[in-house]
Amino acid sequence: MQVEAASPARPAASDRARRGLLRISEIFHSIQGEADAIGWPTVFVRLTGCPLRCTWCDTEYAFHGGQWLAIDDVLAQVAGYGARHVCVTGGEPLAQKRCLALLARLCDAGHEVSLETSGALDVSRVDPRVRKVLDLKAPGSSESDRNLWSNLAHLRPHDQVKIVIASRDDYEWARDAVAAHALDRRCMVLFSPVHGAVEPRALAEWILADRLPVRFQLQLHKLLWNDARGK
Numbered sequence: 001m002q003v004e005a006a007s008p009a010r011p012a013a014s015d016r017a018r019r020g021l022l023r024i025s026e027i028f029h030s031i032q033g034e035a036d037a038i039g040w041p042t043v044f045v046r047l048t049g050c051p052l053r054c055t056w057c058d059t060e061y062a063f064h065g066g067q068w069l070a071i072d073d074v075l076a077q078v079a080g081y082g083a084r085h086v087c088v089t090g091g092e093p094l095a096q097k098r099c100l101a102l103l104a105r106l107c108d109a110g111h112e113v114s115l116e117t118s119g120a121l122d123v124s125r126v127d128p129r130v131r132k133v134l135d136l137k138a139p140g141s142s143e144s145d146r147n148l149w150s151n152l153a154h155l156r157p158h159d160q161v162k163i164v165i166a167s168r169d170d171y172e173w174a175r176d177a178v179a180a181h182a183l184d185r186r187c188m189v190l191f192s193p194v195h196g197a198v199e200p201r202a203l204a205e206w207i208l209a210d211r212l213p214v215r216f217q218l219q220l221h222k223l224l225w226n227d228a229r230g231k
Contacts, residue, residue, distance in 0.1 A: 020071045022098050023048040025062040025091065027074065029081045033220035035133045035160050036188060037114060042085040043078045047099060050091040052118050054141040056166055056194045062091040071102050075109060089116040094123070103130050120146040124154045132159040133190075138173050140166030140194070152181055159187040166194040171206050184213040192217050 025046040032042040046059070048066035078086055086106050093099045094117050106113045107129040114131040117123060120143070123132055134151060137143045141164065155161070161183050163174040174191060183189045191214050193203045204216050 020098055020101065021068045022071065022074065022096055022102060023066045024069050024074065025066040027077050029083060031220065031224065032085060032087060033224075034192070034217060035114065035162065035190060036131070037085055037087070037112070038217070038220055040085045041083050042087050043081045043083045045074060045078065045086065045088045045102070047088065047090045047093040047096055049095045050118070051095055052092060052120055052137075052143045052146055054137065054143050056141065056164065056197065058195075059091065071098065071105055074102060075105055078106065078111070079109070084112050085114070086111040087114045087116060092118045092121065094121040100125055100127070103127050118143075118146070119151055120148055122148065123151050126154075128156065132156075134159065134161050136161055136163050136174070136177060138163055138165060138170035140170040144173075149181075152183070152186065155186045157187055160190055161187060162190040162192060164192050164194055165203060166197045168206075171198075171203065175210060175212060178212065178214060189214040190217050191215070192219065195219065
C-alpha cells in the first residue's frame with residue numbers, strides 16, 4: 001500500500017513524542033535506481049520535509065504534506081512487500097529526529113537499510129548497520145555552503161558519497177573534493193549527472209580522462225519510468 005500525500009491535522013507535539021510519529025510522504029515498492037544497491041527490489045520510505053532547496057531537486061512534492069504514522073505502522077507496511085532492501089529517503093529524512101529510531105528498527109527487523117541524506121545534517125548518530133548515501137552538494141545545486149564536512153569522519157567503508165553534477169564547473173569542484181578529502185579511501189564515491197543538464201557520455205569521458213577513482217552512475221529508475229512518482 002502506498003501512502004498518499006495529504007495535509008492532515010498536525011498532532012500535538014506531546015502526542016507525536018508519545019506515539020513516535022513520523023511524517024511520511026510515501027511508502028512504495030520499486031527497483032533501486034542508485035548507489036551500490038542499484039537494481040535490487042526495494043521498499044522506499046520517503047519522509048516529508050527538507051531544509052535545502054537544491055536547484056535540480058526532483059522530489060519537491062516531499063517538502064510538504066504527507067501523513068503522520070507511528071514507526072510500528074511504517075514497519076508493518078514495509079514488511080508487507082516482503083523485500084529485503086529498504087531505503088529511507090526524502091526530502092531530508094534526518095530533519096525528523098525520529099528517523100534515527102526508524103532506521104534502527106528497520107535494521108532490527110532484518111532489512112538491508114540505506115539512508116539517502118543531503119550531507120547537511122549530522123550523521124554521527126545513524127545506526128552503524130545502515131548504509132549511508134551521503135550527498136556532497138556541488139556549487140550548481142545552490143546549496144554547497146550547507147555541506148557539513150565533519151560528516152566525512154563518520155563514513156564507514158560500506159557507505160557512499162554521491163555528488164550530483166550539473167556542469168563542467170561542478171565536475172571540477174567534485175574532482176578536487178575527492179582529492180582534497182581522500183574520499184575514495186573512505187568509501188565508494190558516486191558521480192551522477194543532472195538529467196538534462198550534463199550529457200552522461202560527457203561526464204563519463206571526463207572521469208576517464210582524469211582517471212578518477214569514482215563510480216559513474218545514472219538514475220536507473222528514470223530510465224525505466226521517467227519521473228513517475230512512486231517509482
